[in-house]
Amino acid sequence: MVYQVNPAKKISGEIKVPGDKSISHRSLILSSIAEGESEIEGLLEAEDCLSTMGIMRDLGIEIEKKAKERYTVKGKGLDGLEEADDVLDCGNSGTSMRLLAGLLASQDFYSVLTGDHSLRKRPMQRIIGPLSKMGAEIWSRRNGLAPLSINGQELSSMEYKLPVASAQLKSSILLASLKTKSETVIIEPAVSRDHTERMLKGAGIDLEIKADRIILKEAAKRKLNPFKIKVPGDISSAAFFIAAGLLAESGELLIKNVGINETRSGFLEVVEAMNGNLELLNRKEQGGEPTADILVKASKLKGCEVSGEIIPRLIDEIPIISVMAVMAEGKTIIKDAEELRVKETDRIKAVVNEFEKLGIEIKENKDGMEIIGIQTVEGGIEVDSYHDHRIAMSLAVLALNTEKGITINGSEIISTSFPNFKELLLEVVK
Ligand SMILES: O=C(O)C1=C[C@@H](OP(=O)(O)O)[C@@H](O)[C@H](O)C1
Numbered sequence: 001m002v003y004q005v006n007p008a009k010k011i012s013g014e015i016k017v018p019g020d021k022s023i024s025h026r027s028l029i030l031s032s033i034a035e036g037e038s039e040i041e042g043l044l045e046a047e048d049c050l051s052t053m054g055i056m057r058d059l060g061i062e063i064e065k066k067a068k069e070r071y072t073v074k075g076k077g078l079d080g081l082e083e084a085d086d087v088l089d090c091g092n093s094g095t096s097m098r099l100l101a102g103l104l105a106s107q108d109f110y111s112v113l114t115g116d117h118s119l120r121k122r123p124m125q126r127i128i129g130p131l132s133k134m135g136a137e138i139w140s141r142r143n144g145l146a147p148l149s150i151n152g153q154e155l156s157s158m159e160y161k162l163p164v165a166s167a168q169l170k171s172s173i174l175l176a177s178l179k180t181k182s183e184t185v186i187i188e189p190a191v192s193r194d195h196t197e198r199m200l201k202g203a204g205i206d207l208e209i210k211a212d213r214i215i216l217k218e219a220a221k222r223k224l225n226p227f228k229i230k231v232p233g234d235i236s237s238a239a240f241f242i243a244a245g246l247l248a249e250s251g252e253l254l255i256k257n258v259g260i261n262e263t264r265s266g267f268l269e270v271v272e273a274m275n276g277n278l279e280l281l282n283r284k285e286q287g288g289e290p291t292a293d294i295l296v297k298a299s300k301l302k303g304c305e306v307s308g309e310i311i312p313r314l315i316d317e318i319p320i321i322s323v324m325a326v327m328a329e330g331k332t333i334i335k336d337a338e339e340l341r342v343k344e345t346d347r348i349k350a351v352v353n354e355f356e357k358l359g360i361e362i363k364e365n366k367d368g369m370e371i372i373g374i375q376t377v378e379g380g381i382e383v384d385s386y387h388d389h390r391i392a393m394s395l396a397v398l399a400l401n402t403e404k405g406i407t408i409n410g411s412e413i414i415s416t417s418f419p420n421f422k423e424l425l426l427e428v429v430k
C-alpha cells in the first residue's frame with residue numbers, strides 16, 4: 001500500500017496511542033495459564049497481538065471480546081492447554097514465537113510454530129539452545145530458523161547467563177521454567193524490559209530480582225492467579241509522535257497515558273540528551289507499570305551518542321532516533337546496536353539505504369550508524385518499508401520534515417503494531 005506523507009510545520013493536539021504491544025502479548029499468554037477468568041482492558045488490537053490471541057485460542061483457551069480493546073480470558077492453569085490440530089502461525093511477531101516456544105516446550109503435547117517470510121528468517125537458535133539445555137525437544141530443520149517443532153515434555157530448571165540482552169529470550173526461559181520444581185536463575189548482561197517479571201509476580205509467582213539476576217524460586221507446584229489489567233499506552237508507538245512533535249516548527253502535543261517503565265523508556269533519556277522539550281505529567285501506576293501523560297513541544301535538537309546499556313531499553317526506537325538525528329544539530333552516533341540487524345528486517349541497512357535514497361548523509365557501521373545534522377531533505381521520491389512497521393512509521397515522520405513529502409511503499413505493515421497510526425498523524429498535523 002502506497003502512503004503519501006506531506007510536509008507539516010505544526011504538530012499539536014491531544015492523542016492516546018494504543019496499548020503496549022509487549023504487555024498485550026504477555027497479558028494474553030499469562031491469563032491463558034492462570035487459574036480462572038482474567039480481564040484485559042486496552043489490549044493492542046494489532047496484527048502481532050492478534051497472532052498471539054489466535055494461537056492461545058488454537059490451544060483451547062476461550063477468549064471473548066467484550067468491547068473495543070476489552071477481553072476476558074478463561075485461563076485453564078499451567079496444565080490446561082490442549083494440543084492444536086494445525087501449525088501455530090505467529091505471523092510477523094518475534095515476541096509470539098519466542099515466548100510461546102518457551103511455554104510450549106513444557107506442555108505435554110506436540111506443537112509447530114511458524115511465521116511469515118520475515119519471521120522465518122529471524123534467529124531462533126538463541127531460544128533453542130537454552131530450552132534444549134532444560135531438556136526441551138525443539139527442532140529447526142532450517143539451521144535455527146522457524147518453523148520450529150516442539151515435542152513438549154517435563155523440563156528441568158537451570159542457571160543461565162543470557163548471551164544477549166533480550167526480553168524475549170528471558171521471557172521464553174521464564175515461561176518454560178514455570179512447571180519445573182526447583183529454582184531457575186537467569187543472569188542478564190544488561191537490563192531489558194521487565195514486563196514478564198512484573199506480571200508473573202503480580203499473578204502470585206515467587207520471583208526475586210537481585211541485581212542482574214532473576215530468580216524463579218523453588219516451589220512444589222506453581223500457579224498463576226487470574227488478574228485484571230489495564231494495558232498502558234505503548235511508548236514505542238508514542239515515540240513516533242514525540243519525534244514528530246519535537247521536530248515540528250511549532251505546536252504542543254499531549255500524549256495521554258503512556259507506559260514509562262524505565263527498563264523500556266531509554267528513548268525519553270535520549271530526547272533529554274538531545275535537548276528535546278518534553279514534560280511527564282500526571283504520573284500514575286497502571287497495570288503494575290508506571291505511566292504518565294507526555295507533553296511534547298517543538299524543540300531545537302542537538303546530536304548525541306546512543307550506546308551501551310541503554311540500547312536494550314530503546315531498541316525499537318532506534319529508527320525514529322535516526323530520523324531525529326537528521327534534523328538535530330551536530331553528529332549522532334548509534335553504537336552497540338547489532339541486534340537491529342535481526343529484527344523484522346535489518347534495520348541498520350533499511351535506515352541507511354532509504355536515507356541515502358533521500359540524499360541524507362549517513363555512515364553505516366557494523367553495530368550502528370553515524371548521522372550528521374542538520375540536513376535539508378528535499379523528498380518527493382518513493383521509499384520502501386522493507387516490510388517493517390517501525391521503518392514505515394519512521395519514514396512517515398521524516399516525510400513531515402521534507403520539502404516535498406515522501407511516498408512510502410509497503411505501508412500496510414504498520415498494522416503490525418499501530419493500526420490507527422495514519423489517522424492519528426492526520427489528526428495532529430496542523
Ligand atoms: O519482549 C518483548 O516484548 C520485546 C523485546 C524486544 O526484542 P528482543 O528481546 O529480541 O530484544 C523488542 O525488540 C520487541 O519489539 C519486543
Ligand SMILES: C=C(OP(=O)(O)O)C(=O)O
Pocket residue numbers: 021048092093094095096316343344390417
Ligand atoms: C522487533 C519487534 O517486534 P517482534 O520482535 O515481536 O517482532 C518490534 O515490534 O519492533
